[in-house]
Amino acid sequence: xxxxxxxxxxxxxxxxxxxxxxxxxxxxxxxxxxxxxxxxxxxxxxxxxxxxxxxxxxxxxxxxxxxxxxxxxxxxxxxxxxxxxxxxxxxxxxxxxxxxxxxxxxxxxxxxxxxxxxxxxxxxxxxxxxxxxxxxxxxxxxxxxxxxxxxxxxxxxxxxxxxxxxxxxxxxxxxxxxxxxxxxxxxxxxxxxxxxxxxxxxxxxxxxxxxxxxxxxxxxxxxxxxxxxxxxxxxxxxxxxxxxxxxxxxxxxxxxxxxxxxxxxxxxxxxxxxxxxxxxxxxxxxxxxxxxxxxxxxxxxxxxxxxxxxxxxxxxxxxxxxxxxxxxxxxxxxxxxxxxxxxxxxxxxxxxxxxxxxxxxxxxxxxxxxxxxxxxxxxxxxxxxxxxxxxxxxxxxxxxxxxxxxxxxxxxxxxxxxxxxxxxxxxxxxxxxxxxxxxxxxxxxxxxxxxxxxxxxxxxxxxxxxxxxxxxxxxxxxxx
Numbered sequence: 001x002x003x004x005x006x007x008x009x010x011x012x013x014x015x016x017x018x019x020x021x022x023x024x025x026x027x028x029x030x031x032x033x034x035x036x037x038x039x040x041x042x043x044x045x046x047x048x049x050x051x052x053x054x055x056x057x058x059x060x061x062x063x064x065x066x067x068x069x070x071x072x073x074x075x076x077x078x079x080x081x082x083x084x085x086x087x088x089x090x091x092x093x094x095x096x097x098x099x100x101x102x103x104x105x106x107x108x109x110x111x112x113x114x115x116x117x118x119x120x121x122x123x124x125x126x127x128x129x130x131x132x133x134x135x136x137x138x139x140x141x142x143x144x145x146x147x148x149x150x151x152x153x154x155x156x157x158x159x160x161x162x163x164x165x166x167x168x169x170x171x172x173x174x175x176x177x178x179x180x181x182x183x184x185x186x187x188x189x190x191x192x193x194x195x196x197x198x199x200x201x202x203x204x205x206x207x208x209x210x211x212x213x214x215x216x217x218x219x220x221x222x223x224x225x226x227x228x229x230x231x232x233x234x235x236x237x238x239x240x241x242x243x244x245x246x247x248x249x250x251x252x253x254x255x256x257x258x259x260x261x262x263x264x265x266x267x268x269x270x271x272x273x274x275x276x277x278x279x280x281x282x283x284x285x286x287x288x289x290x291x292x293x294x295x296x297x298x299x300x301x302x303x304x305x306x307x308x309x310x311x312x313x314x315x316x317x318x319x320x321x322x323x324x325x326x327x328x329x330x331x332x333x334x335x336x337x338x339x340x341x342x343x344x345x346x347x348x349x350x351x352x353x354x355x356x357x358x359x360x361x362x363x364x365x366x367x368x369x370x371x372x373x374x375x376x377x378x379x380x381x382x383x384x385x386x387x388x389x390x391x392x393x394x395x396x397x398x399x400x401x402x403x404x405x406x407x408x409x410x411x412x413x414x415x416x417x418x419x420x421x422x423x424x425x426x427x428x429x430x431x432x433x434x435x436x437x438x439x440x441x442x443x444x445x446x447x448x449x450x451x452x453x454x455x456x457x458x459x460x461x462x463x464x465x466x467x468x469x470x471x472x473x474x475x476x477x478x479x480x
């Protein structure tokens with residue numbers, strides 16, 4: 001891992017930028033004492049020399065000078081740069097490499113809007129980093145796709161309009177060829193059966209550390225750790241493009257597989273919004289329901305309810321204010337009728353709607369039972385609180401493409417609220433970034449390390465550590 005510590009440091013982690021209203025620090029810092037405890041080190045403070053003495057389980061000591069490490073005190077706790085923590089704790093420092101990557105990308109590759117040049121640049125960076133880790137060119141693929149290849153699947157019915165709206169932003173330039181891409185890394189296993197591990201690379205016009213460079217960092221650290229592992233199942237890491245416009249990268253990847261390859265999928269694991277809050281959720285399930293085309297009476301009920309609510313809101317605050325409250329201003333919605341049509345189609349369109357999801361049931365499988373056992377063991381060993389919430393699979397992000405075709409999925413996310421047990425609609429409401437208890441930083445300039453870390457110090461690191469260990473144990477398991 002030390003090679004990559006030096007590489008990331010040299011690549012510009014010390015860059016100073018302004019993201020939103022938050023002034024960036026020189027590098028991400030992590031609490032030394034907590035990180036040392038997590039890695040089995042005893043910690044002693046040497047006040048005379050302003051140093052920390054670390055002792056590992058073998059009794060070997062290492063002295064960290066506060067001045068020499070580039071660290072600082074925050075609220076009475078010593079913090080050191082994450083790159084230095086990677087040097088100290090090496091392979092045992094689960095989550096540190098993911099944090100380093102997430103931080104770097106959110107600062108140096110922000111505004112990764114779908115079909116933009118920055119999204120392409122980010123995909124190329126990911127592919128090059130994987131090659132630098134020692135993966136062969138045969139293992140790393142950039143899978144390009146055109147807007148026309150995926151636009152037929154448009155659950156929100158606003159097509160290219162949102163992309164063009166984002167393209168008007170100062171930091172976003174859309175590609176003239178209307179191309180996006182997935183980055184695919186394949187690590188062969190003993191079996192042709194495979195696990196798909198996905199995270200979307202694109203973002204709203206924002207730094208996007210929660211949505212979703214944290215997910216990218218998780219996948220890249222996992223790939224680094226699994227490079228020489230004796231894994232039974234083949235692993236396909238997929239960094240999806242064009243997620244924010246309708247899970248298009250995931251859809252294109254899935255449809256590019258042969259029927260035999262689709263049948264060989266053991267499960268799909270999706271990492272999205274890992275640091276959206278402190279509640280560690282994993283959703284492991286498959287689902288059954290009345291079908292993906294909404295039943296007519298459901299659509300009628302949805303339309304009537306939406307019409308009543310929106311007409312009441314517009315009567316109270318006005319049309320423009322209602323659009324702003326729903327964060328739909330600036331998207332070319334010109335009339336109340338158009339707004340209602342968009343909202344109804346979003347709920348009851350081609351993609352399985354949230355309202356229909358409420359009628360669905362989750363099913364456990366032997367594979368999900370094994371995932372539950374892995375999480376329970378990690379909770380006991382590490383004092384984690386990984387929560388198994390099966391109905392979380394109904395959150396309509398990239399894994400939905402796989403769920404729609406009957407596959408077992410595992411969804412990883414950090415929640416801002418503890419969801420109401422057993423209530424799908426309450427879960428989806430709790431997961432909505434509008435209701436985030438830390439403030440609405442999703443899809444804004446505040447979705448960056450400094451802002452989130454100030455709201456909940458240490459959460460980003462602790463979440464990435466827990467999810468890293470969970471993902472690693474799942475990938476090392478043989479599923480029936």
